[in-house]
Amino acid sequence: xxxxxxxxxxxxxxxxxxxxxxxxxxxxxxxxxxxxxxxxxxxxxxxxxxxxxxxxxxxxxxxxxxxxxxxxxxxxxxxxxxxxxxxxxxxxxxxxxxxxxxxxxxxxxxxxxxxxxxxxxxxxxxxxxxxxxxxxxxxxxxxxxxxxxxxxxxxxxxxxxxxxxxxxxxxxxxxxxxxxxxxxxxxxxxxxxxxxxxxxxxxxxxxxxxxxxxxxxxxxxxxxxxxxxxxxxxxxxxxxxxxxxxxxxxxxxxxxxxxxxxxxxxxxxxxxxxxxxxxxxxxxxxxxxxxxxxxxxxxxxxxxxxxxxxxxxxxxxxxxxxxxxxxxxxxxxxxxxxxxxxxxxxxxxxxxxxxxxxxxxxxxxxxxxxxxxxxxxxxxxxxxxxxxxxxxxxxxxxxxxxxxxxxxxxxxxxxxxxxxxxxxxxxxxxxxxxxxxxxxxxxxxxxxxxxxxxxxxxxxxxxxxxxxxxxxxxxxxxxxxxxxxxxxxxxxxxxxxxxxxxxxxxxxxxxxxxxxxxxxxxxxxxxxxxxxxxxxxxxxxxxx
Amino acid sequence: xxxxxxxxxxxxxxxxxxxxxxxxxxxxxxxxxxxxxxxxxxxxxxxxxxxxxxxxxxxxxxxxxxxxxxxxxxxxxxxxxxxxxxxxxxxxxxxxxxxxxxxxxxxxxxxxxxxxxxxxxxxxxxxxxxxxxxxxxxxxxxxxxxx
Numbered sequence: 001x002x003x004x005x006x007x008x009x010x011x012x013x014x015x016x017x018x019x020x021x022x023x024x025x026x027x028x029x030x031x032x033x034x035x036x037x038x039x040x041x042x043x044x045x046x047x048x049x050x051x052x053x054x055x056x057x058x059x060x061x062x063x064x065x066x067x068x069x070x071x072x073x074x075x076x077x078x079x080x081x082x083x084x085x086x087x088x089x090x091x092x093x094x095x096x097x098x099x100x101x102x103x104x105x106x107x108x109x110x111x112x113x114x115x116x117x118x119x120x121x122x123x124x125x126x127x128x129x130x131x132x133x134x135x136x137x138x139x140x141x142x143x144x145x146x147x148x149x150x151x152x153x154x155x156x157x158x159x160x161x162x163x164x165x166x167x168x169x170x171x172x173x174x175x176x177x178x179x180x181x182x183x184x185x186x187x188x189x190x191x192x193x194x195x196x197x198x199x200x201x202x203x204x205x206x207x208x209x210x211x212x213x214x215x216x217x218x219x220x221x222x223x224x225x226x227x228x229x230x231x232x233x234x235x236x237x238x239x240x241x242x243x244x245x246x247x248x249x250x251x252x253x254x255x256x257x258x259x260x261x262x263x264x265x266x267x268x269x270x271x272x273x274x275x276x277x278x279x280x281x282x283x284x285x286x287x288x289x290x291x292x293x294x295x296x297x298x299x300x301x302x303x304x305x306x307x308x309x310x311x312x313x314x315x316x317x318x319x320x321x322x323x324x325x326x327x328x329x330x331x332x333x334x335x336x337x338x339x340x341x342x343x344x345x346x347x348x349x350x351x352x353x354x355x356x357x358x359x360x361x362x363x364x365x366x367x368x369x370x371x372x373x374x375x376x377x378x379x380x381x382x383x384x385x386x387x388x389x390x391x392x393x394x395x396x397x398x399x400x401x402x403x404x405x406x407x408x409x410x411x412x413x414x415x416x417x418x419x420x421x422x423x424x425x426x427x428x429x430x431x432x433x434x435x436x437x438x439x440x441x442x443x444x445x446x447x448x449x450x451x452x453x454x455x456x457x458x459x460x461x462x463x464x465x466x467x468x469x470x471x472x473x474x475x476x477x478x479x480x481x482x483x484x485x486x487x488x489x490x491x492x493x494x495x496x497x498x499x500x501x502x503x504x505x506x507x508x509x510x511x512x513x514x515x516x517x518x519x520x521x522x523x524x525x526x527x528x529x530x531x532x533x534x535x536x537x538x539x540x541x542x543x544x
Numbered sequence: 545x546x547x548x549x550x551x552x553x554x555x556x557x558x559x560x561x562x563x564x565x566x567x568x569x570x571x572x573x574x575x576x577x578x579x580x581x582x583x584x585x586x587x588x589x590x591x592x593x594x595x596x597x598x599x600x601x602x603x604x605x606x607x608x609x610x611x612x613x614x615x616x617x618x619x620x621x622x623x624x625x626x627x628x629x630x631x632x633x634x635x636x637x638x639x640x641x642x643x644x645x646x647x648x649x650x651x652x653x654x655x656x657x658x659x660x661x662x663x664x665x666x667x668x669x670x671x672x673x674x675x676x677x678x679x680x681x682x683x684x685x686x687x688x689x690x691x
Binding site: 158 | 581605606607608609611612613615619633635636638639640642643665666667668669670671672673679680681683684685
């Protein structure tokens with residue numbers, strides 16, 4: 001994985017010192033809260049309902065064991081012994097003291113980590129495919145391109161005060177595991193007919209109150225023009241994105257209002273101007289970055305057979321591992337969704353355990369998924385059983401990847417000052433209602449996503465079943481929707497009808513699963529059945 | 545309020561009154577113009593040679609359109625003074641300088657010492673812009689460039 005050189009380290013160290021000064025100026029009263037707010041947000045520090053929250057960047061979701069261990073240690077030292085992995089592959093600490101944040105950032109900097117641009121109206125952490133470098137179906141590892149974008153977007157002087165936040169995702173396989181087309185810019189690394197590598201640009205996707213699937217703006221941008229093209233995309237947005245209404249300020253609104261063709265025309269015009277300016281890092285720089293993502297010394301001649309005699313292990317094996325590109329290895333997903341648990345939360349001890357397991361059994365690497373789980377990307381098949389035993393003993397062995405209890409949920413009204421309703425207790429109740437694993441497996445792949453407000457941090461628009469918490473005359477109310485997908489078959493979920501109470505929405509969800517079980521065809525997932533038979537039968541069962 | 549001027553140019557400061565962007569076309573050979581965030585910097589491109597100073601207004605520090613305007617003017621060869629005017633705060637100075645501003649007239653005064661410290665925030669930079677600083681990627685590969 002990527003390692004800082006002295007330049008990268010100096011940038012992060014400088015940021016720690018700058019922020020230390022900004023915090024001191026705030027604490028002394030030199031800065032008002034209004035002046036301090038955009039500065040702290042640029043460093044991922046939010047003021048939530050009860051305390052400050054610090055969002056730590058995990059570029060393209062990749063972590064070393066040393067970094068994961070530090071995340072656990074920080075949780076113990078400065079927080080309440082746990083952290084929350086987010087839908088943008090980041091980590092949030094929920095109980096942070098303002099005066100301690102410079103020290104936390106200094107600790108993070110010792111392991112090449114930071115909180116740079118994890119909030120604010122700037123280019124946020126670049127997300128990617130959690131199976132990058134391990135997936136059997138990828139064209140190339142997308143992370144060198146994400147790292148190139150990370151460096152370009154870090155402290156970009158022109159794009160620090162955009163109309164609104166800006167999110168990139170970079171993938172390199174046709175199987176989209178990163179909700180790529182639901183980002184402000186979604187890039188798929190592709191090959192053209194000549195076999196050259198380039199970037200397919202999708203611009204103007206997003207969730208929030210106006211969900212949109214990003215249209216293709218350019219089919220192929222040569223790899224060594226990607227930064228210049230991104231620069232052009234951002235400049236058009238910075239100049240013409242709406243600033244009169246924060247709810248209409250995302251790039252998706254600009255692309256929608258002027259149309260993809262007109263946006264493309266403007267970008268191409270700007271690109272023609274920018275390309276000769278020589279802003280693009282040279283091939284040698286991309287090659288340098290790529291060298292860090294070379295295969296991490298896989299062994300050959302490893303056994304393929306796995307002893308399945310322990311039935312609980314066999315269930316986990318079938319549910320939570322996928323094929324690796326290297327014979328003898330598997331990709332493991334560690335579920336952070338135990339029955340009744342808080343989606344995405346991990347204790348400091350669990351983080352350190354996952355760090356140790358990654359060190360010993362996964363060539364020192366971990367990944368965070370946008371579905372709030374952790375991946376060990378490079379595990380020998382022969383090590384899977386002992387790995388599972390250790391995970392299971394630590395409450396990390398839940399065999400529910402992509403099942404109904406593998407729920408995405410935003411922090412909701414338990415933490416977030418924007419929320420209208422609680423998300424976490426609802427997720428806990430759903431996973432408790434469906435705690436029977438046989439029943440879950442029978443229901444098959446079923447992605448439930450819960451947001452506690454219209455900002456859609458819980459990706460409810462992209463849920464096979466989506467739930468949106470709203471405030472109805474002072475009480476929490478939940479709207480149910482079906483048919484969303486964040487995968488390669490990206491679609492937006494449709495609302496069923498009037499909302500429900502917390503218990504009511506779980507009942508309705510359960511009725512929907514019964515309709516699915518009664519109507520499903522061979523091999524159909526819930527999503528497939530819904531797409532085939534439409535909303536009506538579900539609606540009748542729920543409201544009839 | 546706010547009559548301080550931070551200026552990082554060797555030439556004499558232009559004292560010409562800045563005409564508004566809207567009035568510029570009718571003002572004949574005005575030597576200074578003031579742009580608001582919504583004005584299109586490219587409309588000035590045919591007139592760059594006559595301009596000694598362009599003021600770019602920041603009514604609110606959070607409106608970042610002026611950064612793009614500044615870069616566009618510099619990328620097209622504008623060599624006169626580029627002045628950021630208005631809600632210009634110390635934490636934005638470094639980025640503004642990188643985008644081509646070389647003078648600052650903040651509403652709330654900023655001392656020259658504080659500004660110097662702000663400009664020294666970043667030991668190096670990741671992007672090539674119009675300020676002439678070699679980006680980190682160029683520094684990393686400077687040896688190979690000499691081959």
